[in-house]
Amino acid sequence: MAQQDRAIRTRRLILEAAASVFDDLGYDRATIAEVLERAGVTKGALYFHFASKEQLALAVLDEHVTDIAVEPQKIKLQEFVDAGQVLAYRLRSDPIQRGAARLAVEQGSNHLDRKQGMIAWTRFVEDLLHQARDRGEVLESVVVSDTAELFVGAFAGLQLMSNALTNQADLSHRLTVFFEHTLPSIAVPAVLAKLKLDPERGAELDAALQRTGRAPTEADIAVS
């Protein structure tokens, strides 16, 4: 394995370990020592990639925001649904997403600006909704910024409730319920009728995305 590959692999190991520590303990109680133990790397290796606990947390949050590209669809609102369902699926299966989700909703992390994550997500959803509007998919009554913030805020709460009640097992279902309740107020009828909202969609799309290439995951790394 080339030196650069090893560095990428080590960085990913550390990030996943840090994310799982943040998920289990929260930001305040997370320690570098615990991250080192879970990652099985040296202190020197960690500090080569990340200067502090705060840097680790920001890197985890950064992965969270940038890692949800979905396959382009004829109907742009389907991409909106799909991005949500892929994220919901990964919150069950991907340590980075789980850790980032906890960091994003924690109120006590004084050193992190939780606003940034919410604002980045809102921009992402707004962009999808604007594209959908340009294609005539969105009802006139929709105020894109309100709808985007509703999605981001509600999603945060649904994952929190799902985590408390079922350790995220029912998050896909909760998200489907959200879409079923809200899309009739967002999509024009002809588009609404064609949208696929089933909760299994996240797992299927994630599998397809793994095949067609995206940022390497723990599974990819394990076989490399």
Place this chain on the structure above:
Amino acid sequence: MAQQDRAIRTRRLILEAAASVFDDLGYDRATIAEVLERAGVTKGALYFHFASKEQLALAVLDEHVTDIAVEPQKIKLQEFVDAGQVLAYRLRSDPIQRGAARLAVEQGSNHLDRKQGMIAWTRFVEDLLHQARDRGEVLESVVVSDTAELFVGAFAGLQLMSNALTNQADLSHRLTVFFEHTLPSIAVPAVLAKLKLDPERGAELDAALQRTGRAPTEADIAVS
């Protein structure tokens, strides 16, 4: 002031101080010492009412759940909207509600069963929706448990986002956006047309409820 009145007043002072400490610091970092300082009471007085930090937190959460009675309305779904808007208003103005909201969404509080609060809220909303269904206000397609859990989960996330971005100042607006998006999928058209969703409603209803009597608040206590 009779001895019993003084005890009720002291208990309320301690509860409000505890709620503000939980709101500022979270459960893990909250200390009895900080509660004593903010309440201005002796250790003996506190332990007379509450045996531990956990007991304080459970009492704050308990107030949160039981303190949202609204005026009966002809349309039961209006009570559903009103309960949400009164709660949103109190999350801006009432220390107990703010502290309870943070306790309810915190992932790190191992000693508290956060499920209980969510389940209690869900039961409350389910009860309102069942009553609305009995009166023919609710669409056939609605699954009451799904809709109730959607409301509770989404509300948790909306208050979290509002807290991060505006210290709860825009929560009433966010809740109105939620109702505007979801009620067309919940209410039969004739009822939908009559529902009042404006974000000012929470403040108006809270003022009316203060006049007609409810549990004493800090303001009531201050003038007694």
